[in-house]
Amino acid sequence: MSSSELHSLGLTEVVANLENGILIVTLKSSRKMNSFTEKMSHDLIRVFRWGDVDDRVRVIVLTADPKVPAFCAGADMQEILKGSALLGRQEENEDEHRDPGGQVALAIYNNRKITIAAVNGHASGSGFTSLQLPFxxxxxxxxxHITLPFLRLGILPESTSTYLLSRLVGESRATSILLSNAKMQPSSPNLSSLYQEILPNKDDVLPAALAFAKMIAINSAPVSVSYTKGLLHHPGTSIEENHLLDSRAIKRRGASKDGAEGLKAFMQRRSPNFPDTVSSESSSWYPWWKPRDVSHPNKSKL
Amino acid sequence: MSSSELHSLGLTEVVANLENGILIVTLKSSRKMNSFTEKMSHDLIRVFRWGDVDDRVRVIVLTADPKVPAFCAGADMQEILKGSALLGRQEENEDEHRDPGGQVALAIYNNRKITIAAVNGHASGSGFTSLQLPFxxxxxxxxxHITLPFLRLGILPESTSTYLLSRLVGESRATSILLSNAKMQPSSPNLSSLYQEILPNKDDVLPAALAFAKMIAINSAPVSVSYTKGLLHHPGTSIEENHLLDSRAIKRRGASKDGAEGLKAFMQRRSPNFPDTVSSESSSWYPWWKPRDVSHPNKSKL
Amino acid sequence: MSSSELHSLGLTEVVANLENGILIVTLKSSRKMNSFTEKMSHDLIRVFRWGDVDDRVRVIVLTADPKVPAFCAGADMQEILKGSALLGRQEENEDEHRDPGGQVALAIYNNRKITIAAVNGHASGSGFTSLQLPFxxxxxxxxxHITLPFLRLGILPESTSTYLLSRLVGESRATSILLSNAKMQPSSPNLSSLYQEILPNKDDVLPAALAFAKMIAINSAPVSVSYTKGLLHHPGTSIEENHLLDSRAIKRRGASKDGAEGLKAFMQRRSPNFPDTVSSESSSWYPWWKPRDVSHPNKSKL
Incomplete structure (x- = not known):
């Protein structure tokens, strides 16, 4: 059982449970409307990193306490008024600040496991940028309701949303979403291509996400997932370079124990049982990109 | 009043008016069907640059004289037959030519204010590439009707459309649009994601664009807009680098006068009144990209 | 007549015919369900390269024998079980393998002629990644039915699909398609933007593609097509650099024989008859990217 390990993470603003390879993380803020606090950012980073390295975890699903109307109401205004880290501490220089929403986004986007957001309520600000886009x-x-009040607050869209949104849905829609300041609905043309499924009832969101998560957890080799995500997030700078990267990866995976088991299970028309693990996967060339630690100002600057 | 300043720009192919922070630029070509001429390109560059630096301007809207059936019929064929600058002057070398449609596209795309195209008529060639895509x-x-006759004329899509269209809507649709040579309608699947709104009546286009412009002009901090556009057009080369960029920007904006006013107005449920101005915004790191002057051959070559 | 030349290519897994500028390539595998074999990859590379250099070819259409239910069922499992080159030969190092599906993708994507896939049957694995995406x-x-069994087989999406799909339709849909392991239909929101037309009847696919091909073959200057594809696949790294690239190209094409003929035909309201040819087009700056030969391990490594 992993409950004791999860307990040791000291989570207070989220609840985490691991069952059948699926790690369910539930936002349960001590503040109104699940608003985003500095402590919530720490909890999320910790639990997503734990899910990244623990081989029992195949899929990570983020959702919110269904009793709260909001999935996440964005940065907690009371914390901001008190001068929290959310907009930077007074004593920090501009190049020393590390946006907490962005730190969460990195922990999710760089995760080697499948990540799923099950958005079962309204979302504002970082409830969209940090807690939806990186999945x-x-x-x-x-x-x-999706609302992005950044420009009205005199600040700007954070959590790497200007990077992620253009990549995800193209710059035309990214610009519309980030500059328009309007209340949006998931089915609006600008937003809809972000969503795998849009469900009429609030209570159907998590079950739909879990059924999908289960299907993936059973059928996908975890190491294959990590390579595929690596190639999607760090493709070659040309089609030729990508061809060299995926040729190397397919040769490696084709000759792996997973590759043999996958082929065997396919011929025998049964579910595969993959022996390879993400934590023990290593080669001279993986990862082929240079992971950059930007967690602290003294680690990396522009 | 700014009318005398606008008058001094010597505009003949467009009419410009500034009202309540919205600069309305109306195409009114001396040639048939609002066709695109070298002088029109000069007028547009001048007026968009003026809008970029004048702090009274919050939004720039481009539209056309509603009495002309075409929003813009593309490059003026008579001018091309006379050997105008549109396809390059005879005495220029290949690397000396600066495509006028592209120069207009740069003046629009690099503008720090919100830009809106209100396309109230047919559009052909540069009436699409130069006068719609960069907004x-x-x-x-x-x-x-959208028609792109480039390949049938033995030339090719210009005005940086091969750059912009893939970024805006992805390479699948960009390729379809630029290689297919067909007459298209705004609601066609390849085109529709380019448009914020598609209106049944010609005369409803400008009012819809102006209502939207007004909503933005009231609610958005101009300096926040300029940073957001900067991040959308010049994102980090990795999610980590973007995180460093937007962390720095959010720290700066959070500590700005606009940030204080935005938060105060939000708590008091009133419209904000932002004191910061684009023209006086400066810091050691903004802009973080190296703006490249390509207006003249002697300034920049490949 | 070109039939003897095509015959000399030694094709066994595809049939090729050139008629009125349109090269029709028909998959006719010696294996069940048109499955993808090493020999099929060699045939496809050979015939697409031939189409690239022969000036009579304006458009290349790939389709499948309509009597077979599958357009292409993906990599041939019998060949894989025998240890074919499809997943790499045993004696190859990881950096020596060149994925055959990727080699085909390069021959299609880098082709200077218009390429069209007419998918008249089910597609699995490389029948989607290699034989649809690069067109x-x-x-x-x-x-x-579109099925991508890569992750279930313990391998990963190949044929440069991680590069192409994000570029074509954005990373949101690319991730959904490549990580979801599900059976998909062309009209599903994740896939539909890939397709120029989705036809209710299997037998209508090739005629629709050919009618479209004919329209393009008549109306587009081949050299203009090659420059446009070059700009779409190798745009400038900034809008300014792209402006320099397309300014140079438009000056060159405007002053070309094709440019004169295109303008003349347009004024005379007749179909153009373009004299310039792709094979003889050369200049000091075209191509502006450095084509990289990755066909053999000793030619290029990461």
Missing amino acids: DFRFIWAGA | DFRFIWAGA | DFRFIWAGA
């Missing part, structure tokens, strides 16, 4: 899949309630 | 938002009449 | 246009039967 592999997004499921959402059709009635959710 | 932040596009509103269009449902009955507009 | 300029895709036509498909609405009833086609």
Whole structure:
């Protein structure tokens, strides 16, 4: 059982449970409307990193306490008024600040496991930028309101949203979403391509996400997932370079124990049982990109 | 009043008016069907640059004289037959030519204010590539015909359209649009994601664009807009680098006068009144990209 | 007549015919369900390269024998079980392998002629990644099943699909398609933007593709097509650099024989008859990217 390990993470703003390879992380903020706090960012980073390295975890699903109307109402205004880290501490220089929403986004986007957001309520600010965009899949309630008040607050879209949104849906829609300041619905043309499924009832969002997660957890080799995500997030700078990268990866995976088991299970028309693990996967060339630690100002600057 | 300043720009192919922070630029070519001429390109560059630096301007809207059936019929054929600058002057070398449609596209795309195209008529050639793609938002009449005759004329899509279109809507649709040579309608699947709104009546296009412009002009901090556009157009080369860029920007904006006013107005449920101005915004790191002057051959070559 | 030349290519897994500027390549595998074999990859590379250099070829259309239910069932399992080159030969090092599906993808994507996939049957694995994604246009039967069993087989999506799919339709849909392991239909929101047309009847796919091909073959200057594809696949790294690239190209094409003929035909309202040829087009700056030969391990490594 992993409950004791999860307990040792000291989570207070989220609840985490691991069952059948699926790690369910539930936002349960001590503040109103699940608003995003500095402590919530720490909890999320910790639990997503734990899910990244623990081989029992195949899929990570983020959702919110269904009793709260909001999935996440964005940065907690009370904390901001008190001068929290959310907009930077007074004593920090501009190049020393590390946006907490962005730190969470990195922990999710760089995760080697499949990540799914099950958005079962309204979302504002970082409830969209940090807690939806960096995921592999997004499921959402059709009635959710998406609001991005950044420009009205005199600040700007954070959590790497200017990077992620253009990549995810193209610059035309990214610009519309980030500059328009309007209340949006998941089914609006600008937003809809972000979502794997838009569900009419709030209570159907998590079950739909979990059924999908289960299907993936059973059928996908975890190491294959990590290579595929690596190639999607760090493709070659040309089609030729990508061809060299995926040729190397397919040769490696084809000759792996997983590759033999996958082929055997396919011929025998049964579910595969993959022996290879993400934590023990290593080669001279993986990862082929240079992971950059930007967690602290003294580690990396522009 | 700014009318005398606008008058001093010597505009003949466009008409410009500034009202309540919205600069309306109306195409009114001396040639048939609002066709695109070298002088029109000079007028557009001048007026968009003026809008970029004048702090009274919050949004720039481009539209056309509603009495002309075409929003813009593309490059003026008579001018081309006379050997104008549109396809390059005879005495220029290949690397000396600066495509006028591209120069206009740069003046629009690099503008720090919100830009909106209100396409209230048919559009051909540069009427699409130069006068629609570089904008932040596009509103269009449902009955507009979009035609791109480049390949049939033995030339090729210009005005940086091969750069912009793939970024805006992805390479699948960009390729379809630029290689297919067909007459298209705004609601066609390849085009529709370019448009914020597609309006059934020609005369509804400008009012819809202006209502949207007004909503943005009231609610968005101009300096926040300029940073957001900067991040969308010049994102980090990795998610980590983007995180460093937007962390720095959010720290700066959070500590700005605009940030204080935005938060105060939000708590008091009133419209914000932002004191910071784009023209006086400066810091050691903004802009973080190296703006490249390509206006003249002697300034920059490949 | 070109039939003798095509015959000399030694094709066994595909049939090729050139008629009115359109090269039709038909998959006719010696294996069940048109499955993808090493020999098929050699045939496809050979015939697409031939089409690239022969000036009579304006458009290349790939389709499948309509009597076979599958357009292409993906890598041939019998060949894989025998240890074919498809997943790499045992004696190869990881950096020596060149994925055959990727080699085909390069021959299609880098082709200077218009390429069209007419997918008239089910498609699995490389039948999607290698034989659909690298094309300029895709036509498909609405009833086609698209299945990507890579992760279930313990391997990963190949044929440069991680590079192409994000570029074509954005990372949100690319991730959904490549990580979800599910059976998909062409009309599903994740896939539909890949297709120029989705046809209700299997037998309508090739005729629709050919009608479209004919329209393009008549109206487009081949050299203009090659420059446009070059700019779409190798755009400038900034809008300014792209402006320099397309300014140079438009000056060159405007002053070409094709440019004169295109303008003349346009004024005379007749079909153009372009004299310039792709094979004889050369200049000091075209191509502006450095083509990289990755066909053999000793030619290029990461």
